[in-house]
Amino acid sequence: MPTTIDLRSDTVTHPTAAMRRAMAEAPVGDDVFSDDPTVNALEARAADLLGKEAGLFVASGTMGNLVSLMAHLPRGHEAIAGATTHTVMDEAGGHAVVVGATIRAMAERLDGTMDPQAIEDAFRDPHDLHEPITGLVVLENTHAHTGGRPLSLGYEREVAAIAHERGVPLHIDGARFFNAAIALGVGARDLAEPADSVTFCLSKGLSAPIGSVVVGSAAFIARARRARKLVGGGMRQVGVLAAAGLVALSDGPDGMVARLADDHANARRLAQGLASLDGVYSPGGLGQAGDGPLDPERAVTNFVLFRVRRNRAAFMGALEARGVLMVPYAGGSIRAVTHHGVEAADVDRVVGAVADALAASA
Numbered sequence: 001m002p003t004t005i006d007l008r009s010d011t012v013t014h015p016t017a018a019m020r021r022a023m024a025e026a027p028v029g030d031d032v033f034s035d036d037p038t039v040n041a042l043e044a045r046a047a048d049l050l051g052k053e054a055g056l057f058v059a060s061g062t063m064g065n066l067v068s069l070m071a072h073l074p075r076g077h078e079a080i081a082g083a084t085t086h087t088v089m090d091e092a093g094g095h096a097v098v099v100g101a102t103i104r105a106m107a108e109r110l111d112g113t114m115d116p117q118a119i120e121d122a123f124r125d126p127h128d129l130h131e132p133i134t135g136l137v138v139l140e141n142t143h144a145h146t147g148g149r150p151l152s153l154g155y156e157r158e159v160a161a162i163a164h165e166r167g168v169p170l171h172i173d174g175a176r177f178f179n180a181a182i183a184l185g186v187g188a189r190d191l192a193e194p195a196d197s198v199t200f201c202l203s204k205g206l207s208a209p210i211g212s213v214v215v216g217s218a219a220f221i222a223r224a225r226r227a228r229k230l231v232g233g234g235m236r237q238v239g240v241l242a243a244a245g246l247v248a249l250s251d252g253p254d255g256m257v258a259r260l261a262d263d264h265a266n267a268r269r270l271a272q273g274l275a276s277l278d279g280v281y282s283p284g285g286l287g288q289a290g291d292g293p294l295d296p297e298r299a300v301t302n303f304v305l306f307r308v309r310r311n312r313a314a315f316m317g318a319l320e321a322r323g324v325l326m327v328p329y330a331g332g333s334i335r336a337v338t339h340h341g342v343e344a345a346d347v348d349r350v351v352g353a354v355a356d357a358l359a360a361s362a
């Protein structure tokens with residue numbers, strides 16, 4: 001039985017040998033006293049990479065967004081965000097349950113953007129006592145539901161200008177922020193510049209086992225640190241985890257940022273292979289509207305979305321029987337995510353397995 005190729009997500013990546021060594025040897029301290037040198041080094045490294053004053057190590061991307069919202073939004077305020085974003089759809093309503101904020105959920109376009117005019121129009125009238133007060137704009141970069149599209153620096157600047165003119169900050173949920181920077185050919189620091197705060201995941205394509213980092217101004221991070229304590233995220237000798245993140249963000253051969261380009265090339269290769277198969281077509285919805293052929297040019301980071309002219313569950317069962325895992329995704333589509341440990345030869349094996357599974361589920 002050949003080994004399983006797991007394309008469900010880039011979260012299935014395991015820590016590298018260099019990470020395991022760094023974790024074993026990490027100097028640690030009590031991080032609630034800010035005594036953990038490895039955590040402090042990771043927070044400083046992340047802040048430096050993204051050109052911000054300070055950073056905060058958190059347990060997950062969800063916690064990063066939650067403490068960012070808590071730090072930006074007083075109770076009863078409102079954030080503007082895309083309707084399909086993780087913050088709106090996939091964080092168990094934390095904005096409502098914990099922050100006490102509403103979200104103005106906006107229509108999104110095939111490139112992952114919201115219409116800037118619609119963003120302007122979505123701002124509430126602060127003088128009307130009926131309305132919540134708009135206190136934040138949130139962007140997701142890369143944007144998952146469009147198939148991991150990177151939002152351009154120009155678009156980020158346009159949205160930041162709209163927000164800042166009204167005295168409101170911009171938060172970027174950059175779970176896959178380095179994928180965006182690499183796909184756009186823009187420095188991560190430049191891409192972060194329009195935002196007041198950015199979160200990114202260490203535990204996705206960067207292959208660390210646990211954690212995300214939030215970056216922003218020192219004053220913002222101080223509020224986010226208090227919020228992290230409130231939600232029970234103040235941890236102790238957590239340098240054993242931060243050490244893996246430091247390896248991921250390092251320059252040189254053990255670093256995991258530059259190699260994301262390989263994942264993008266493999267996603268494009270996969271999309272091209274799938275597009276050549278009879279029975280595979282466009283993902284529909286924000287992934288690529290319409291019922292036409294799959295457009296491989298849509299794969300620009302590490303996601304491939306597609307539909308099959310089969311019963312989806314039957315097809316996915318047949319695929320799993322051939323040692324390939326993917327996940328059901330929005331609007332009847334299927335998602336495959338490339339990541340560290342998936343090579344071009346694996347991609348070719350996946351295309352063969354999809355062809356066989358299509359035949360078996362016809």
Ligand SMILES: *Cc1c(COP(=O)(O)O)cnc(C)c1O
Nearest residue numbers: 060061062063086140144173175
């Ligand atoms: C994965 C993800 C998150 C949350 O990260 P977790 O570590 O799974 O909590 C947030 N936003 C986006 C866009 C994501 O893909």
